[in-house]
Amino acid sequence: MYDQNWLLDLLATTRDRTLALVDSLADDQLNVPWHPGVNPPLWEMGHAAFFYEVFVLKWLDGVPSYDPSMDDLWDSFHIDHRDRWSREFFPGRDATRQYFLAIYQRIEARIRQHDLSEQELYLYRYAFYHQHMHIESMIWCRQTVGYPQPPGQVSEPEVTGESPNEDLKEDAEIPAGTWLIGMPAESQHYAREDFAFDGEKPRHEVQLEYFRIGRTLVSNREFLAFVEDGGYRRPELWSFGGRKWLETETDVALVYGEPSPVLRCPQHPLYWQYRHNQWQQRLFDQWLPLDPEAPVVHVSYWEAEAWCNWAGRRLPTEREWEVAALGNRPGEPFRRFPWGNDAPSPQHADLDATAMARQSVAALPAGDSPFGCRQMIGSVWEWTSDQFLPYDGFRVDMYPFMSTLQFGDHKVTRGGGCATSSALIRGTYRQAYLPQRNDVYTGFRTCAR
Incomplete structure (x- = not known):
């Protein structure tokens, strides 16, 4: 039997660290200069939420996408690296943040409402740790472009x-x-x-x-x-x-x-x-x-x-x-x-x-x-x-x-x-x-x- 509180704590930590890395940047700082080794912070946030949709909500429950028109934009295998900087196609801070929090609320509700099997728990951890990889890349993005130190x-x-x-x-x-x-x-x-x-x-x-x-x-x-x-x-x-x-x-x-x-x-x-x-x-x-x-x-x-x-x-x-x-x-x-x-x-x-x-x-x-x-x-x-x-x-x-x-x-x-x-x-x-x-x-x- 898994420890539900431990899993919820990991979810909250992952969510809060991502939000802090985005919320601590001014609007003009979200549009980081193109560089082959970094992604725009808002794309990192949307991509993390998309990963939860695909590998937890859709995989386990067949839940439809939050916004099917946006799926290809958050999928790293359907959008070229350079195109992630396009302001024409991507939503802004408020809409991306709303999407991110909506998916987190669905994940939190599912954890609270289900007795998870070990396989399901593995999928959750996989998605959490995938996001922690992107948290690290959001930090080296700040170093690359010379932004202020991250919170903490x-x-x-x-x-x-x-x-x-x-x-x-x-x-x-x-x-x-x-x-x-x-x-x-x-x-x-x-x-x-x-x-x-x-x-x-x-x-x-x-x-x-x-x-x-x-x-x-x-x-x-x-x-x-x-x-x-x-x-x-x-x-x-x-x-x-x-x-x-x-x-x-x-x-x-x-x-x-x-x-x-x-x-x-x-x-x-x-x-x-x-x-x-x-x-x-x-x-x-x-x-x-x-x-x-x-x-x-x-x-x-x-x-x-x-x-x-x-x-x-x-x-x-x-x-x-x-x-x-x-x-x-x-x-x-x-x-x-x-x-x-x-x-x-x-x-x-x-x-x-x-x-x-x-x-x-x-x-x-x-x-x-x-x-x-x-x-x-x-x-x-x-x-x-x-x-x-x-x-x-x-x-x-x-x-x-x-x-x-x-x-x-x-x-x-x-x-x-x-x-x-x-x-x-x-x-x-x-x-x-x-x-x-x-x-x-x-x-x-x-x-x-």
């Missing part, structure tokens, strides 16, 4: 650690052996702890050789040394793909206070600048002094790879990452998080768009993995060396495009980032980004070669 974000988080001590500077040693990866294939039939998307399934055993992995994320201080050593101007440090990115990439960075995009070739991470004799980093609409002990963030796979070549290191494989984070072995209790199975808290991880990766890489020791690796959940999505491919035995889930569209040309990132919802993340979760993406909250840790 902590401008100056309490720093619980300074520079890493000597123990943290040493690699964690992971012994050779047999390890468990992923979630059970039948996890869609479980209500809470075993929820997973299709890309995380099925659970399987892997044999790994001994390896060593960094206990902390690569910091701004460490990445700055690469920048100041001319790392972006040294082609021998970059792979073919990285050199192509350097040659062809023109970053479009909306600098706060500028009337139009500033075009530049990469010479440092996307939201860095050197001004007034200091390195600075843009956090939403503010330029702040670069914190040397915070994790480097907003770097592409190619930048992470080049840094590794410069430092004589390598990126972990995604299975190495999961073993270092969770340490699950056959026949032993399975842990979903580095610290165990308790839900994430602010003492464990930087999540929910509060600290925004502004804490030291030495902070949050309560979230350490069994091998002493820190901040493997939250702070930044961590690049791995692997392409995003299905596990052996993969089966498409209820939403056929959750994973399949990314197979092959995307890289795997792990662990969640500072804008990821704590309700969504777990150690088995696999995120896929194109290797050139640097507008999202990506960073990395490394392994010894």
Whole structure:
């Protein structure tokens, strides 16, 4: 039997966070400039409500659409990305908000009126977590276009650690052996702890050789040394793909206070600048002094790879990452998080768009993995060396495009980032980004070669 109050609380949290991200913007800010990595906030809101209509109300009860004439506009597979900015076809704030709240009221009423099966509960959670993915994208939209910080974000988080001590500077040693990866294939039939998307399934055993992995994320201080050593101007440090990115990439960075995009070739991470004799980093609409002990963030796979070549290191494989984070072995209790199975808290991880990766890489020791690796959940999505491919035995889930569209040309990132919802993340979760993406909250840790 499911906990109805828990489900209603999750529904309310999801609704309120989305409303806050839209309601805190002025009307002119809702029309964000076109960018390939973001969507207009109102489209994000309408799309989330449409997902509930399709995968809960229509799927379970055959309920007709709230407005059938709008269905194609909210469906990401029926409207081209560029067309989502068209003011000619889409309703404004009030009408979109009314649609969003009407669907939420229907969902809330259905939860209260039905004894839900485990399968129904799985559909609800699927829709909630889908929306939390869009909450994260609404946050990086604000970062991309230089809007003010989202509600609830902590401008100056309490720093619980300074520079890493000597123990943290040493690699964690992971012994050779047999390890468990992923979630059970039948996890869609479980209500809470075993929820997973299709890309995380099925659970399987892997044999790994001994390896060593960094206990902390690569910091701004460490990445700055690469920048100041001319790392972006040294082609021998970059792979073919990285050199192509350097040659062809023109970053479009909306600098706060500028009337139009500033075009530049990469010479440092996307939201860095050197001004007034200091390195600075843009956090939403503010330029702040670069914190040397915070994790480097907003770097592409190619930048992470080049840094590794410069430092004589390598990126972990995604299975190495999961073993270092969770340490699950056959026949032993399975842990979903580095610290165990308790839900994430602010003492464990930087999540929910509060600290925004502004804490030291030495902070949050309560979230350490069994091998002493820190901040493997939250702070930044961590690049791995692997392409995003299905596990052996993969089966498409209820939403056929959750994973399949990314197979092959995307890289795997792990662990969640500072804008990821704590309700969504777990150690088995696999995120896929194109290797050139640097507008999202990506960073990395490394392994010894």
